Amino acid sequence: MPAKDILVIVGDFSEDYEVMVAYQALQMVGHDVDVACPDKEAGDTIKTAIHDFRGDQTYIETRGHDFELTASLNDVDPNEYDVLLLPGGRAPEYLRTREVVLETVRHFFEEDKPVAAICHGPQILAAAGVLDGYELTSLPDVRTDVEHAGAGCTWVDEVTRDGNLVTGQTWEDLSEWLAELLDLLGTEISHEEPITADD
Known part of the structure; x- marks a missing residue:
């Protein structure tokens, strides 16, 4: 499967792991990623x-990194991208x-292109009015936003793929969420035997 052009939309105080891990992992398997x-x-x-979960009623938040952008969203042509990713x-x-x-966001849904959202990311999908009939997940505290986002929209308590939409709850879901996205994209990862000193 050829490399995909992936667009990640972020802003100040996007969740660090959901940006950094996704960006690096998708590049590592050969995709081209713009943030x-x-x-x-x-x-x-x-x-x-x-964001961290330590037994309080909600997560705590600490400062992460300065992440360098690779593109300006105001200048981006969504037609040039195959996949949209929305961190929380x-x-x-x-x-x-x-x-x-x-x-x-509406462009990707109108063109039936893959979209992956995690944590608070589905708030953007809800605001875009694209969730009619979808089954998806999000940070549990965003469940009400999702359930009221569209006719027949259903919130579930696990990483979910519905058509071309892949959703996860928190950074703790990153490996499963990204694996589901890579499966949707048809990304094949091969493992070679390591080279040893005897070879």
């Missing part, structure tokens, strides 16, 4: 946030109010 933010240029940075964190709370984000 873009509205109102920022390629070469600018976003601040990420690390706090960024989706305000990204869902940016028309360029919503228009980009």
